[in-house]
Amino acid sequence: MVVIRLSRGGSKARPFFNIVVADKRTRRDGAFIERLGFYNPIAKGGEEGLRIAQDRLTYWKGVGAQASPTVERLIRQAAAKTAA
Secondary structure (H helix, E strand, O other), rough: EEEEEEEEEEEEEEEEEEEEEEEOOOOOOOOEEEEEEOOOOOOOOOOOOOOOHHHHHHHHHHOEEOOOOOHHHHHHHHHHHHHO
């Protein structure tokens, strides 16, 4: 099964997450199929905190990829930000 989930990067106490499409059996930070965007929970001021390639997200969901609950929350957050 293919999932859309977060892959952690950054350093100690400075998290940075890539939003990736990966096989469910791979490790969290292991190999992935495609990178869809990123999430920076400690973005300040003018820094971009969230970016998702909506066209690729639509494609992967169309072919059956399941998003994790956290990624679903981030998708809704990005959609609200775009609509506003």
